[in-house]
Amino acid sequence: xxxxxxxxxxxxxxxxxxxxxxxxxQVLGRVGMLFYGAVHVLVAWLALQIVLGDGAQSDSKGxxxxxxxxxxxxxxxxxxxxxxxxxxxxQYAEAASGFxxxxxxxxxxxxxVGAGARATTAVLIGVGAIKIVxxxxxxxxxxxxxxxxxxVLALPYGQxxxxxxxxxxxxxxxxxxxxxxxRSFTKDLDMSELPDGTQRWVKRIGxxxxxxxxxxxxxxxxxxxxxxxxxxxEESGGMDKALHTVADQPYGAALLILIxxxxxxxxxxxxxxxxxxxx
Numbered sequence: 001x002x003x004x005x006x007x008x009x010x011x012x013x014x015x016x017x018x019x020x021x022x023x024x025x026q027v028l029g030r031v032g033m034l035f036y037g038a039v040h041v042l043v044a045w046l047a048l049q050i051v052l053g054d055g056a057q058s059d060s061k062g063x064x065x066x067x068x069x070x071x072x073x074x075x076x077x078x079x080x081x082x083x084x085x086x087x088x089x090x091q092y093a094e095a096a097s098g099f100x101x102x103x104x105x106x107x108x109x110x111x112x113v114g115a116g117a118r119a120t121t122a123v124l125i126g127v128g129a130i131k132i133v134x135x136x137x138x139x140x141x142x143x144x145x146x147x148x149x150x151x152v153l154a155l156p157y158g159q160x161x162x163x164x165x166x167x168x169x170x171x172x173x174x175x176x177x178x179x180x181x182x183r184s185f186t187k188d189l190d191m192s193e194l195p196d197g198t199q200r201w202v203k204r205i206g207x208x209x210x211x212x213x214x215x216x217x218x219x220x221x222x223x224x225x226x227x228x229x230x231x232x233x234e235e236s237g238g239m240d241k242a243l244h245t246v247a248d249q250p251y252g253a254a255l256l257i258l259i260x261x262x263x264x265x266x267x268x269x270x271x272x273x274x275x276x277x278x279x
Contacts, residue, residue, distance in 0.1 A: 016096030019089070021279070029090020030274040035083030036122055037270025039063050040213075044264035047243045051253045051260075060125045060239070064132050077133040084126035091119035101278060102187070110175075111188070117172075149224070150233035159228050162236070166225035173217035180210025185269075189276040202276065206269040212262010216242060 019025055042063035067076050095116035102108040152158050152165075179185050185206050191199045219242040227236035247256045 016093050020093035020096070020098055025090055025093065026279055028086040029093075030277065032083040032085070032087025032090065032122070033270050033274035033277070035080050036087050036118075037267040037274070039080070039084075039125060040267030040270065041264050042066060042267075043239065044260045044262075044267065047256060047260035047263065050243060050247050051256055060128065064125070064129050067129075068132050074133045077129045081126040081129040081133075084122040084129070088119040088122040088126070091115045091122065095119060099188075114175075146233045146236055149227050149236040153227070153231055153233055159231055162224060163228035166221050166228055169217060169224060170221035173214050173221055175214075176210055176217060177214025180207050180212075180214060183207050185210055185273075188278055189273060190278050191276050194276065202269070202272045205265045205272070208262055209264075209266030209269040212259055213266045216259055216263065219243075219246060 039060055043060060046063060046066065064077060064080070067073055067080065070076060092115070095112045098115060099108045099111040102111055149162060152161050155161065183203055183206070186203060189202070191202060194202070216239060220238060223242060223245065224236050227233055243256060243259065246252050246259060249255065
């Protein structure tokens, strides 16, 4: 057991501690977080295109497809994939042994679960980028999710399983939303070296971002829940269908703009957190 200057400790016998405290992993993981944030900003931009009637696919795969359409698309996709994998490595190490600065065990476990979820999301997006650049994957996320939902619904107690997934997404949405409202995300940041004005800016943009992302996840949970209730896989969907569903509602354009701004704010928050996140 070795004590760090900060007063926290790590075990030389724990590989996760060795990975988590490695300087290269810290630096490269934070660089990867910039790509994680950039994907959110691009999804927000695609969401705004829905308001303009573009009909673009507004989720992570839509964002990757947008990148692929550029002149240097393949190079950018490989760069994004590598960056996301580095971010995932850092977050998996955090999930295994991080957040030692949180004294309450229950909250610390919750933080680690969240880090694991972020890492898995980053891996999935990174794999999606590689599939697109190698021509082995499509970009129709909604169709893939509906096909998966149909398979689960066909299982014994399939509706209950899909319903359980909906509840899980709803709980996740509530946690994310609450994190934004209470600004508890600041506990994961060390902003002592930032000017007061910058600290206020990070808190505001982070609050908007976490709340916006929570609302988006809440809509996804409603779609999955509706698929469970009706036993109709076509009712389900991910971020893309959720945003299109919002756009189809009364005052949907205004709501969609607010959600898009929230997702963009979350992406910008990731840029700041890449610098200020506690080690």
